Amino acid sequence: MEQTMSVKNREKSYVIVPGLHMGMLTLADLERLTALVRKYQVPGIKVTGAQRVALLGLPPERLADLRQELGLPEGPPHTRGRLHTVQACPGKTxxxxGLRDSLALGxxxxxxxxxxxxxxxxxxxxxxxPMNCCESTLRDVGLQARSTGWRLTFGGNAANRPRFGDVVAEGLDDEQALExxxxxLAFYADKAVYKSRSARFMERFGSEFLRDGVLNNTGAAD
Incomplete structure (x- = not known):
């Protein structure tokens, strides 16, 4: 369990979300979660839409100890150059x-x-x-397997202003997709203003601007 985060809710209690590897749990993970829920008397447990487990309703006096036990880092993942969440379907495994190994790539x-x-x-x-079970086209970064390889989209969003991501490239193998x-992400980090989600960034600049930057190295950051 990694990349844990905590959020304060409107009832002045806290939600802690232990990071899971794309929703995959081992027996050891389940046993550890069970022990923590018992130890800290967690009022509620919720499986989230982002393939994580939320520990709900924690009072402030229990928060610090549980944060320490989970190894909760300071600040949200994006402030440390990390991805917020990675969702993946079961893939060909x-x-x-399944056409490709989505869990390995994730x-x-x-x-x-x-x-x-x-x-x-x-x-x-x-x-x-192509069934798109993880709704990849509605994510900031979407990867969808086709018979020819991975199809990469960028700038999707499923919030109150939904947007399909723009196609960046198709027919990619794992190494090409990762690169x-x-x-x-480096181009987005260089060009977007602070707090601008990728969907709003793409609406402002357009897909050609991104493709030119990352495929032709025009202004791309390395």
């Missing part, structure tokens, strides 16, 4: 429709660290086939 993206902060949180969706995601 566990699903008969694990590598979870480990990605840029050398600069990101302007805002970045969510990733990886779908191992192009890194270049897209």
């Amino acid at each position: 566990w699903c008969k429709y 694990r590598r993206l979870e480990e990605l660290v840029l050398d600069r902060p990101l302007p805002a949180k970045v969510k990733v969706g990886i779908s191992g086939c 192009l995601v890194r270049r897209c």
Whole structure:
């Protein structure tokens, strides 16, 4: 369990969200979560839409100890050059429709660290086939497997101003997809204003601006 975060809610209690690897849990993870819920008397547990587990309703006096036990870092992930969430479907390892290993690619993206902060949180969706189970086109970074390879989109959003991500490239293998995601994020970090989500960035500058920057190295950051 990594990349844990905590959020204060309107009832003046806290929600802690232990980071999971794309919703995959081991027996050890389940046992640890069970022990923590018992130890800190967590009032509620919720499986989130982002393939994480939320520990709900923690009073302030229990928060610090649980944060320490979980190794909660300071600040949200994007301020440390990290991705906010990486969602992935079971992929070809566990699903008969899977064309590529979405979980393996997701694990590598979870480990990605840029050398600069990101302007805002970045969510990733990886779908191992064209059925798009992780709604990749509605994520900041979307990867969708096709018979020819990965299809990369950038600038999607599913909030109150939904937007489909723009296609950056298609027919990518794993290494090409990882490198192009890194270049897209570096370009976004260089060009976007603080707190501007990728969807608003793409609305402002357009897909050609991004593709020219990351595919032709025009103004791209390395």
